[in-house]
Amino acid sequence: MKDLSELKKVEQYADQCMKCGFCSFFCPVYQEERIETGVARGKNYLAKLIIKGEQEFTPEMGEILGKCLLCKRCVANCPSKTQIDRVVVAARAQMVKEKGLGFIKGFVFRRAMANRKAMGRYARLMQTFQWLLPKTEGKVRHLPDFIKSLGGRNFPALARTFLREQVKTVYPAVGPRKMTVAFFMGCATDFVYPELGLSLISFLTRRGVEVRVPKEQNCCGAAILFSGDFATARFLADENVKALKDVDYVVTACGTCSSTLKDYKKYLAGNEDEEKRYGELESRVKDATEFIIDVLKVKPEELTLKKEFEGKTATWHDPCHLIRYQNIKEQPRAILKGLKGLTYAEMPNADLCCGMGGSFSVYHYDITKKIAAKKMEGIKATGADIVVTACPGCMINLLDNVLLNKMPQKVYHLLELVE
Numbered sequence: 001m002k003d004l005s006e007l008k009k010v011e012q013y014a015d016q017c018m019k020c021g022f023c024s025f026f027c028p029v030y031q032e033e034r035i036e037t038g039v040a041r042g043k044n045y046l047a048k049l050i051i052k053g054e055q056e057f058t059p060e061m062g063e064i065l066g067k068c069l070l071c072k073r074c075v076a077n078c079p080s081k082t083q084i085d086r087v088v089v090a091a092r093a094q095m096v097k098e099k100g101l102g103f104i105k106g107f108v109f110r111r112a113m114a115n116r117k118a119m120g121r122y123a124r125l126m127q128t129f130q131w132l133l134p135k136t137e138g139k140v141r142h143l144p145d146f147i148k149s150l151g152g153r154n155f156p157a158l159a160r161t162f163l164r165e166q167v168k169t170v171y172p173a174v175g176p177r178k179m180t181v182a183f184f185m186g187c188a189t190d191f192v193y194p195e196l197g198l199s200l201i202s203f204l205t206r207r208g209v210e211v212r213v214p215k216e217q218n219c220c221g222a223a224i225l226f227s228g229d230f231a232t233a234r235f236l237a238d239e240n241v242k243a244l245k246d247v248d249y250v251v252t253a254c255g256t257c258s259s260t261l262k263d264y265k266k267y268l269a270g271n272e273d274e275e276k277r278y279g280e281l282e283s284r285v286k287d288a289t290e291f292i293i294d295v296l297k298v299k300p301e302e303l304t305l306k307k308e309f310e311g312k313t314a315t316w317h318d319p320c321h322l323i324r325y326q327n328i329k330e331q332p333r334a335i336l337k338g339l340k341g342l343t344y345a346e347m348p349n350a351d352l353c354c355g356m357g358g359s360f361s362v363y364h365y366d367i368t369k370k371i372a373a374k375k376m377e378g379i380k381a382t383g384a385d386i387v388v389t390a391c392p393g394c395m396i397n398l399l400d401n402v403l404l405n406k407m408p409q410k411v412y413h414l415l416e417l418v419e
């Protein structure tokens with residue numbers, strides 16, 4: 001008897017679809033390709049065929065399942081709230097169980113990303129040799145054109161000193177201690193944007209928060225989980241549950257990390273013990289923007305804008321993992337609108353996925369660029385000087401596309417704007 005346990009768990013969500021096709025107006029992938037299998041309705045239908053035993057996990061099926069950003073725009077706009085993210089991720093997990101992960105993904109996920117020390121060594125190796133790649137400008141480099149499908153892609157250089165090499169284990173609160181949090185750094189902040197982590201730690205301690213940086217924390221596992229490697233994702237979830245205990249909250253500056261840490265229970269829990277442990281972690285995780293406004297109750301108008309941003313106009317890009325995975329929409333806007341000296345301009349398609357979708361952009365860079373081109377039109381329409389967001393993954397993709405489209409805007413994390 002064929003193992004369909006992962007898909008069976010989400011059959012109820014696939015069944016919710018009433019085939020109205022409304023999702024096709026909102027799916028960024030369908031809008032580019034106009035192929036029925038690219039949209040939630042098509043994927044739901046195929047998932048149900050697999051469950052009924054009428055469809056096999058063929059390479060074509062793998063391609064179809066891979067062509068989803070997991071942006072949840074379809075879920076947000078579906079009249080029956082069909083949870084395609086659950087269906088797609090479960091179908092990918094089922095396929096991994098049946099067909100395996102393949103050599104490259106197996107090596108990257110299990111030997112590198114899931115082993116914090118090994119990941120640090122690989123990142124250091126890449127940092128040492130990144131000078132071989134052509135420079136675009138400043139600290140931005142790009143891949144040579146001959147690298148098939150990803151050629152020309154711009155990305156920020158890896159940091160000279162990673163965050164893990166700079167942080168202490170405990171940062172006491174300045175003044176009376178209100179609470180204790182664990183800072184979850186995440187890979188992009190660790191290797192690419194260490195200054196972000198240091199800014200957040202300083203921001204929090206100056207507001208009476210003791211910040212601990214547990215050395216045992218590991219990658220959140222987003223790319224691994226969303227690719228369907230549930231065994232490795234569970235290993236990481238267990239590591240992080242152990243590392244992030246005994247604090248009031250867990251705070252991170254990465255929207256994908258906060259979302260993934262909150263969603264271990266939803267995607268991975270397979271028994272009561274996991275439900276309890278993952279659920280307990282979920283209840284304490286806060287994205288930095290959410291923590292600043294909802295927990296610390298900081299008044300945005302009392303924050304100080306850094307001098308270099310005075311007189312600038314900023315627009316906000318909603319990371320999918322903030323707006324649709326965590327319902328975080330107003331908090332970052334409140335901060336931007338409250339900062340004296342900064343003008344805020346809402347972009348027309350602020351909630352449109354930037355097109356990154358984690359490893360989606362590795363396999364479908366051509367579609368990523370087309371989706372991002374629409375985001376760029378939105379940015380241009382605002383006349384803003386700077387694009388602000390709160391997910392390092394989005395920052396990397398926005399930076400690439402701003403440069404590809406020869407636009408003058410710079411991309412920042414929200415925390416980079418405030419003292």
Ligand code: SF4
Nearest residue numbers: 017018020021023078
């Ligand atoms: S909008 Fe929802 S119910 Fe309608 S076809 Fe899409 S997934 Fe199905």
Ligand code: SF4
Nearest residue numbers: 027068069071072074
């Ligand atoms: S999650 Fe995003 S990319 Fe995937 S089907 Fe829904 S709208 Fe399309």
